[in-house]
Amino acid sequence: MAAGITSYGAYVPYYRMERKEIAKAWQTGGGAGEKAVADYDQDSITLAVEAAVNCLADTDRSKIDRFYMATTTSSYREKQDAAIVALALDLPRQTGTADFTGSLRCGTAALRAALDAVDAGAAKNVLISAADCRVGVPKSDIELNTGDSSASLLIGNENVAVAVEGYYSHHDEIVDWWRKESDTFVHNWESRYIIESGYTRNVVEAVSATLKKYNLTPQDFSKLILYAPDLRTFNTTAAALKFDPKTQVQDPLFTVIGNSGSAFTLTMLVAALEQAKPGDRLLMVNYSSGCDVFILRVTEEIEKLRNRRGVSYHLDIKKPISSYEKYLQIRGIVPVEMARRPDDVCYSPAAWRDSEQLIAFKAQRCRKCGTMHLPRSRVCYTCKTKDEFDMVRLSDKKGTVVTYVIDNLAPSPNPPMVVAVVEIDECRTYVEITECAPEIAKIDMVVEPTFRRLFEAGTSAAGTFIAYYWKCRPVREV
Amino acid sequence: MAGTIKDKVAIVGMGATKFGERWDVGWEDLVVEAAFEAYEDAGMSSQEACERIEAGWVGTVFSGISGAVMADPLKFDGKPISHVENQCATPLDAFRNACFAVAAGVYDIVLALGVEKLKDTGLSGVPSPEFFTNFGIYNGKIFSAPGSFGLPFVRYAAKYGAKKEDLARIAVKNHYNGSLNPKAHYQRVVTLEQVMKAPIVAWPHGIFDCCGNSDGAAAAIICRADMAKEFRDDYLLVKGVGVSVDAVLMHAYRPHFDYMGWPATQRAAQQAYAMAGITNPYKEIDMFEVHDCFTTTEMLTYEDLGLVPKGHAVEAIHDGRFELHGERPVNPSGGLKSFGHPIGASGLRMLYECYKQIQHKVDNPARQIGGNPRMGLAHQIGGAPNVSGVGIIGLPE
Structure with a gap:
């Protein structure tokens, strides 16, 4: 055909x-x-x-x-x-x-x-x-x-x-x-x-x-x-x-x-x-x-x-x-005063080494005991086994909020930032919850990953690049 | 096999600078202020101190590298000095290692000193070390200290009914205590209403739920217990120390972690209690200087240190037992909340408060705690949080 x-x-x-x-x-x-x-x-x-x-x-x-x-x-x-x-x-x-x-x-x-x-x-x-x-x-x-x-x-x-x-x-x-x-x-x-x-x-x-x-x-x-x-x-x-x-x-x-x-x-x-x-x-x-x-x-x-x-x-x-x-x-058309927080640091080699977790949003599942890890880890937190992990893609799965705070200090052009520990496919990790008014945040809220630009990384000597990572947003079924 | 240094090591001199926005001094001035107060307190001239102090441990997270942070301002040429960094447990860990060296019989007299100069950057909150922002998942972009320390609140509140107002009472208590303390960063009382209505930094933490971000330094001269009387009669002995460090994101890795408390504090306290032979800390220890970086942290610390059973922090907040003239004062100094929190200095500053209270030598009689305090505890917790230190000092038995 x-x-x-x-x-x-x-x-x-x-x-x-x-x-x-x-x-x-x-x-x-x-x-x-x-x-x-x-x-x-x-x-x-x-x-x-x-x-x-x-x-x-x-x-x-x-x-x-x-x-x-x-x-x-x-x-x-x-x-x-x-x-x-x-x-x-x-x-x-x-x-x-x-x-x-x-x-x-x-x-x-x-x-x-x-x-x-x-x-x-x-x-x-x-x-x-x-x-x-x-x-x-x-x-x-x-x-x-x-x-x-x-x-x-x-x-x-x-x-x-x-x-x-x-x-x-x-x-x-x-x-x-x-x-x-x-x-x-x-x-x-x-x-x-x-x-x-x-x-x-x-x-x-x-x-x-x-x-x-x-x-x-x-x-x-x-x-x-x-x-x-x-x-x-x-x-x-x-x-x-x-x-x-x-x-x-x-x-x-x-x-x-x-x-x-x-x-x-x-x-x-x-x-x-x-x-x-x-x-x-x-x-x-x-x-x-x-x-x-x-x-x-x-x-x-x-x-x-x-x-x-x-x-x-x-x-x-x-x-x-x-x-x-x-x-x-x-849209970045006018600059606006933001919370004065330290510059974020990320260098190209670090972004590259961790790209499977940062860009593909994959966690590691321990083959011995099942413990999930994000960020990546060489040694299992629970059973201490080294380098025995399967990579698990989280980006297409829904998760739930374990706990959260409403943060005005975390650097955001759109404060307050809802910061949460979420559990996706048994993996707990830290993310920003975007598109989430503070009053709708709650424990067990269902969220899904969304790919975002986090910040301009690099150095003033070499130049800057864009650090991408995932956030989560509330799932809204219509 | 965990050994003990209980009663083997003495504190014979201490110093702490005024904490606050010290625009007019640098970190090196703070080191000199704290060390020279400790020299004087131990009855030594600077020449004697330089001759007799054999080694040093200096704690700082952001204000310098190497042992030169101590050697340079104090002109300690050639001495063995270690730089200790363990996030918010830095000063208590510097103290712990100094005590171990004396207990091991390697040195007779040493100096533990912590310093931090935070205010020059003009930034809100503490700087993020490169390790942290570059750690795997760009934590630095979503982390703030009041945020990460606030994570347990919604779960604790759901389970035990804690309210923002309960946290506010901790802030009111610590501000009151600090209002009496001439070295505190903030020396004014606040009302419950002011705390509740203050702008939110990271909910549930408003600005009065957050500790002061300060410049400051504190120091302790430590010697063999059997030498202490050479310096003073009212010396204090080290009863126990503990440090606990976990993976940075331990609460993400731990399956089913419930956020009802911080394991780092629990473990550091267990180590120090075991060393000191303490089984009922609330009964056996007279006062507590705890790491109230945020009011949620102080609330959880009551339980993590075993001062009240799990789930009973709120009633203890209300019954007044932890107030300045309550049964067991917590943060009579004003705490980090009001005294301020120069990270590398705070734990030694907490020991300074215990030391002065037990000696009945606080700088304002109005804030001398009641009874005859014989033993005090200093506690710190930091990181995500995943790092804690505990130190217990007291009079000879």
């Missing part, structure tokens, strides 16, 4: 910024709804892990032979994101990894590459995860329109839930939206010019060419999944393409997430698949320096994926950011 989508997952950050708060801060028009905002300890790497964990669910991870990460907001200019995510996911050592980046089409480019690898017989199961955390200049339209999310797809040729019936792509050169090497914020040229001469010209050309190539009309599709820079452009373009806005258009999620860059189209795809019925045909259109278009057909296998955490799971699990100032702090 030809390659297609065999699983999906998505992630939307817990915190949301209401657009009316942004409008209030700048005394401008704000737009409707809210945008999803990655927390201060999240970046595209941690978001990619979240979506991939949801996509993999109960999948046997030893069967993944490629992993492609897609983002335009890597935390590293030089150093592979995919390798960090692959270790966090505990993918096999021989999983081929690659980063797709440089354009908002990198998510669909990764999808195309994954399909090609499976169709060519070079790989059997390719995981992709796309994530972006773009920021617009304060007071700009881009600030209002962007949001953060991630989406992950598993590509294979067995038990295909979404078949690929057609594909079209073209490239195009125009300076419309961009970030140079040194830019923090997304820039754009004058909006009527870039919508008309960039976005709309390309999308109309691509959709027309695709329909012509496959001899199809808009009426042949259940749904259009369409990238657009903003809600107004989305609505006018969908109508211009002759798709019925009431029945045939996937909600672009602007009012609940926002434009999440390279993850945006795939996030909409996941949202569409959650609602899709076997037999549905989808048209997915992505834009940036050209267009990627996919014709997708949903199969009976989709029913087996209903337990996946996609977009809908996350939409009601949220907390509004208390103010626009807090948003500026969370």
Whole structure:
């Protein structure tokens, strides 16, 4: 069977910024709804892990032979994101990894590459995860329109839930939206010019060419999944393409997430698949320096994926950011005074030696007596046996809170920090409980691990790097 | 086979600096202040002290490296001096090793001294040693001392009904005691309401539940028991010492650990009691200087030291037995809470309080404890916590 989508997952950050708060801060028009905002300890790497964990669910991870990460907001200019995510996911050592980046089409480019690898017989199961955390200049339209999310797809040729019936792509050169090497914020040229001469010209050309190539009309599709820079452009373009806005258009999620860059189209795809019925045909259109278009057909296998955490799971699990100032702090746009605590120390060799526990979140179980250890240990605490341990992955298991404190002194941009001893798979360890208001913390509360950036490690002489580790969050079933 | 040094070693001179925010002095000034008070207390000039003191043990966690922390300020050229570091048990461990050396007959007269200069950094709380932040799971990012010492509270509260207000009473007691002590960092009383309404540092600990972060030093001149009378009549003898050290995250590794107390304190106390021949510490020991780094710690320490049965700390807080003029005063000095906590110095400062109380020589008569105290105990606990030290000193039998 030809390659297609065999699983999906998505992630939307817990915190949301209401657009009316942004409008209030700048005394401008704000737009409707809210945008999803990655927390201060999240970046595209941690978001990619979240979506991939949801996509993999109960999948046997030893069967993944490629992993492609897609983002335009890597935390590293030089150093592979995919390798960090692959270790966090505990993918096999021989999983081929690659980063797709440089354009908002990198998510669909990764999808195309994954399909090609499976169709060519070079790989059997390719995981992709796309994530972006773009920021617009304060007071700009881009600030209002962007949001953060991630989406992950598993590509294979067995038990295909979404078949690929057609594909079209073209490239195009125009300076419309961009970030140079040194830019923090997304820039754009004058909006009527870039919508008309960039976005709309390309999308109309691509959709027309695709329909012509496959001899199809808009009426042949259940749904259009369409990238657009903003809600107004989305609505006018969908109508211009002759798709019925009431029945045939996937909600672009602007009012609940926002434009999440390279993850945006795939996030909409996941949202569409959650609602899709076997037999549905989808048209997915992505834009940036050209267009990627996919014709997708949903199969009976989709029913087996209903337990996946996609977009809908996350939409009601949220907390509004208390103010626009807090948003500026969370995204690192303005520096804020914090508790004056000692500098944290971690050097690359130590992070590397301990990477199996830090990045893959594995504990050791003593083969003789079963005692669990995290942090790692050469000698069993209970029976004193040396080097007789099995590594146990904790990252995909739920745990419970043994005891906790509400800590204002522990270094956090968002105090107080709920610090707990949790028990996961009989392993007790210390973690921060994130996304947890102090008043909901309690003994025996059920939590699950979440991958986060802890701090900037390194030295002033050599330079700094990002120390990633796991926290836990309360499990909220909706 | 655990031997004993009971009554083999004497304390003949002690000194302690004023604790607090000592912006105007460095660690070396603190060492000199504490040592020279101890010299004078033992009736020695600095020249005599330099001639007669044969060896030294100096405790500090953050304020210097090597035995030079003692040798340099005191100009102890060429003496055998060890630097001791054992987190919050540092000063009592320096004391313990000094006592062992004298009891072993290697030296006649030695100096144990602890010092810490914490305030210069401008940081909140204590610095994190590299070992700790780099220890496996980035503890430094999620650890604070008031947080890790507060972990037992919610479980203890659920089982035995302790409330934040019970902790607050400990703070009120120790602040009152400190208000009478001219060397204490904080010398003012606080009300229950002030403690309850104070900003939270790490719940259940508000700012008045947390000890002072201070600069200070303390010192003891230790000699063979049979030499003590050369120096003074009211010398004290060492009855027992103990130190217990566990894995840093012992409570994570221990299956089914219940957080109802800290094993380090229990074990260090058992060692010291065995050495001193004490079977009922509440009856046999007259006063206690315990490690109230946080009020939860003092509450658990009542039980961990065996002063009250498990689960009975709260009633003891309420019945007043541990107050300054109660049946068994705990922290008559004001404790770490009010006297302050320069880590490398505190345990020796606790012994200084026991020493002065037993000699009836406290600097303010209003805070002299009642009865005729003959024996006192100093206790420390630190780390995650996983390190504890206990020292017991008293009059000759």
